[in-house]
Amino acid sequence: MEKKDRVVTIQPITRLEGHGKISIFLDDNGNVEDAYYQVVEFRGFERFCQGRPVEELPLITPRICGVCPWAHHMASAKAVDAVYHVEPPPAGRKLRELAYNAFYVHDHGAVFYALSAPDFVVGPTAPRAERNVLGIMAKVGKELVKNILAARLEATRILETLGGRAVHPVMTVPGGVGKPITEEQRKELEQRAAKLVELAKLTLKIFDDVVLKNKEYVDLITGDIYLHKTYYMGLVDEKGKVNFYDGKLRVMAPDGKIVAEFKPSEYLNYIAEHVEPWSYLKFPYFKLVGWKGFIDGADSGVYRVGPLARLNVSNGFATPLAQEAYEKFVSTLGKPAHATLGYHWARVIEIMAAAEAALELAKDPEIASKEVRRVPTVTPDEGVGVVEAPRGVLIHHYKTNSEGLVEKLNLIVATVHNNAGINLSVKKAAQSLIKNWQVNDGLLNMVEMAFRAYDPCLACGTHALLGQMPLEVEIYDSKKRLYKRITRG
Amino acid sequence: MSKPKLAIVLGSTCAGCDYSLLDLGPTLLDVLSNVEPVYWPTGADFKLSDLESVPDGSVDLTLYEGAITNSDNEELAKLVRRKSKVVIAYGSCACFGGIPGLANVSTADDIMKTAYVETWSTDNKAGILPQPLTKVDGKQLELPVTYDTIRALDQVITVDYYMPGCPPPLSYIEQALTAALTGKLPPRGHVFASERALCDECKRVKEKKNITAIKRFHEIVPDSERCLLEQGILCMGPATRGGCKAPCIENNIPCRGCMGPTPEALDQGAKMVSALASILALDQERSASEEWLTPLIQQVKDPLGTFYRFGLPKSMFRRVIPRR
Numbered sequence: 001m002e003k004k005d006r007v008v009t010i011q012p013i014t015r016l017e018g019h020g021k022i023s024i025f026l027d028d029n030g031n032v033e034d035a036y037y038q039v040v041e042f043r044g045f046e047r048f049c050q051g052r053p054v055e056e057l058p059l060i061t062p063r064i065c066g067v068c069p070w071a072h073h074m075a076s077a078k079a080v081d082a083v084y085h086v087e088p089p090p091a092g093r094k095l096r097e098l099a100y101n102a103f104y105v106h107d108h109g110a111v112f113y114a115l116s117a118p119d120f121v122v123g124p125t126a127p128r129a130e131r132n133v134l135g136i137m138a139k140v141g142k143e144l145v146k147n148i149l150a151a152r153l154e155a156t157r158i159l160e161t162l163g164g165r166a167v168h169p170v171m172t173v174p175g176g177v178g179k180p181i182t183e184e185q186r187k188e189l190e191q192r193a194a195k196l197v198e199l200a201k202l203t204l205k206i207f208d209d210v211v212l213k214n215k216e217y218v219d220l221i222t223g224d225i226y227l228h229k230t231y232y233m234g235l236v237d238e239k240g241k242v243n244f245y246d247g248k249l250r251v252m253a254p255d256g257k258i259v260a261e262f263k264p265s266e267y268l269n270y271i272a273e274h275v276e277p278w279s280y281l282k283f284p285y286f287k288l289v290g291w292k293g294f295i296d297g298a299d300s301g302v303y304r305v306g307p308l309a310r311l312n313v314s315n316g317f318a319t320p321l322a323q324e325a326y327e328k329f330v331s332t333l334g335k336p337a338h339a340t341l342g343y344h345w346a347r348v349i350e351i352m353a354a355a356e357a358a359l360e361l362a363k364d365p366e367i368a369s370k371e372v373r374r375v376p377t378v379t380p381d382e383g384v385g386v387v388e389a390p391r392g393v394l395i396h397h398y399k400t401n402s403e404g405l406v407e408k409l410n411l412i413v414a415t416v417h418n419n420a421g422i423n424l425s426v427k428k429a430a431q432s433l434i435k436n437w438q439v440n441d442g443l444l445n446m447v448e449m450a451f452r453a454y455d456p457c458l459a460c461g462t463h464a465l466l467g468q469m470p471l472e473v474e475i476y477d478s479k480k481r482l483y484k485r486i487t488r489g
Numbered sequence: 490m491s492k493p494k495l496a497i498v499l500g501s502t503c504a505g506c507d508y509s510l511l512d513l514g515p516t517l518l519d520v521l522s523n524v525e526p527v528y529w530p531t532g533a534d535f536k537l538s539d540l541e542s543v544p545d546g547s548v549d550l551t552l553y554e555g556a557i558t559n560s561d562n563e564e565l566a567k568l569v570r571r572k573s574k575v576v577i578a579y580g581s582c583a584c585f586g587g588i589p590g591l592a593n594v595s596t597a598d599d600i601m602k603t604a605y606v607e608t609w610s611t612d613n614k615a616g617i618l619p620q621p622l623t624k625v626d627g628k629q630l631e632l633p634v635t636y637d638t639i640r641a642l643d644q645v646i647t648v649d650y651y652m653p654g655c656p657p658p659l660s661y662i663e664q665a666l667t668a669a670l671t672g673k674l675p676p677r678g679h680v681f682a683s684e685r686a687l688c689d690e691c692k693r694v695k696e697k698k699n700i701t702a703i704k705r706f707h708e709i710v711p712d713s714e715r716c717l718l719e720q721g722i723l724c725m726g727p728a729t730r731g732g733c734k735a736p737c738i739e740n741n742i743p744c745r746g747c748m749g750p751t752p753e754a755l756d757q758g759a760k761m762v763s764a765l766a767s768i769l770a771l772d773q774e775r776s777a778s779e780e781w782l783t784p785l786i787q788q789v790k791d792p793l794g795t796f797y798r799f800g801l802p803k804s805m806f807r808r809v810i811p812r813r
Contacts, residue, residue, distance in 0.1 A: 170737040175707070179739070
């Protein structure tokens with residue numbers, strides 16, 4: 001008997017960094033047989049960065065992503081430091097960290113207010129026309145939205161002062177940063193960072209009022225549709241606290257046991273990447289367990305990174321207000337928290353952590369020192385640079401010839417680590433929503449929420465700045481005839 | 490009167506151009522209240538079918554961001570051309586190919602082998618590469634075809650205006666939107682940037698000094714008041730259009746040319762080579778033999794990546810011919 005496949009394609013889930021689509025296959029009974037999250041674009045930085053002088057890579061690789069260019073700038077800078085065997089002097093390092101924390105507020109802030117908040121503030125079942133910043137404005141008032149946008153501009157100005165531009169920064173050089181700042185600039189940075197802490201307080205309060213005080217939302221977050229027991233990976237400092245810029249990589253098993261902790265330069269012993277012919281994005285896995293396919297649990301090497309993973313693997317934050325929020329998170333969701341929608345909450349807590357860290361650094365008189373860089377003197381060879389991008393672990397690994405020209409490089413981007421997890425989440429949401437040919441608008445929202453939690457930068461439309469990503473479901477029969485078309489709203 | 494219809498579409502891009510619009514802050518809300526977005530996937534809930542369904546020629550202004558690297562990009566570019574009165578190549582990728590255009594050093598197949606087989610962390614002994622069509626248990630999964638040669642937007646469709654920069658300075662976005670809103674767009678072909686070279690707006694002191702050696706920017710700590718080029722650091726300022734106010738140079742990091750060639754230059758790299766020739770060991774020029782000059786020129790370690798960082802697809806060369 002001929003198999004009557006039905007395909008549900010969600011495309012374009014138009015994107016920020018690369019394009020993606022979801023294909024859902026139905027069986028003879030109209031239930032979900034399989035679901036694939038595909039990344040449909042490829043640009044090949046691994047090839048065309050070959051032959052370039054390695055110190056140029058912090059200027060080239062940010063163009064991988066216009067949303068998290070600072071993550072690439074910093075991971076690349078650290079890899080280049082390692083290639084040239086040079087460490088920035090204290091002021092150089094602190095300026096990098098200050099910029100990086102301000103970038104976290106800039107990025108997480110945009111994601112929360114433009115992407116997550118419409119779902120919760122306006123409501124997951126509200127008409128799509130209202131599920132955007134304008135809808136939030138109607139709900140909470142134009143003044144508040146303008147204030148939030150203005151407060152985020154403080155982060156923009158910090159990034160411009162330190163990196164020339166907020167998008168595609170020009171800040172680092174091997175062994176430090178290009179230019180020192182003046183004491184006047186430091187004072188100005190301090191004032192701006194203080195406003196970021198205020199923005200973070202406001203954001204935590206909004207999350208608390210709107211989401212945590214609403215039982216329906218809390219049930220949604222903790223419910224089974226969005227639950228996956230996987231491994232987690234993230235950077236921690238020497239005290240086991242979350243650190244966005246530097247530290248050791250720690251891996252936690254689904255049962256909460258720490259199963260590995262290693263220097264970023266040793267990543268090849270712990271991470272490998274699987275390739276599927278149907279996606280331009282690879283599927284990394286935890287090598288000590290191995291690739292077992294698209295399944296979760298302790299026997300599968302699928303791991304997740306990003307805000308949820310960082311809160312899971314760490315013992316919390318080094319700053320007081322973020323730590324307080326972390327403790328509430330753990331007491332509500334447990335440890336490790338497997339709730340995929342917990343990513344949103346973790347992100348909001350990290351806005352506070354980043355704002356507090358930025359303020360501490362901006363207050364430090366040492367950042368106005370003139371000693372911001374060390375000129376390399378050693379023959380370049382090979383180096384690894386790892387940071388926590390807002391969406392998770394980001395690895396840059398370069399090997400050069402003796403003149404510092406790149407021979408080979410490897411990049412593992414945050415969203416790539418989450419690729420298998422996103423596939424799992426999409427399939428589970430689809431399976432729980434589509435039953436016996438019943439495909440309705442609810443599917444769109446629920447599937448969307450499943451992978452929007454990851455804020456998957458590398459491939460999809462979850463970055464809809466003013467509302468929802470565009471979603472359209474087309475259901476085809478096995479002869480590719482259009483069976484049904486559904487649009488949201 | 491109805492508001493002008495605006496589309497912002499994405500080809501092969503990092504999306505930094507339209508993401509940077511958020512840095513307009515509260516002004517963004519005012520800008521948006523004056524237009525009617527008809528398609529803007531990063532900005533709001535629009536679907537390709539929304540764009541397909543509007544009448545041809547009904548979109549007043551389209552900003553196209555990104556290069557053309559695959560079949561999806563090309564189809565979208567042709568669609569927006571049909572639907573739009575005015576198309577602006579928005580950002581360096583759309584204008585010149587941008588950083589993705591560096592892929593023209595190779596071919597799609599070679600690039601994929603590098604990424605999916607040769608990288609250190611990849612576990613792919615079977616050498617599997619992403620395919621336009623894959624069957625998994627009888628299920629068909631499709632991917633767009635990645636091209637061998639990356640193109641700028643005007644190598645695929647007719648472009649009305651250009652707005653270079655990676656990303657373009659926000660002041661030019663405001664300028665273009667204001668012009669479009671008031672119906673006062675400049676003559677076709679206009680470039681929303683300065684008409685002069687970056688050097689003209691750079692604050693550094695130039696002493697018309699000759700240089701005898703070329704330095705890489707990590708090798709010396711430059712004097713932050715003086716011209717980087719005159720300190721031996723290759724800076725693309727002389728060959729690059731101004732308008733960005735030189736944030737890179739301000740930070741002691743040389744210009745890499747994202748604003749594209751100066752108005753009169755046919756080729757940004759050729760222009761830079763010419764500028765370099767006029768400053769490099771000029772005083773010894775008459776006595777300079779080839780033996781003496783060659784090692785000097787060889788100090789430029791990466792001519793392609795320096796002179797054509799953002800514009801290989803629109804250069805005279807367009808691409809590197811693959812060796813067989």
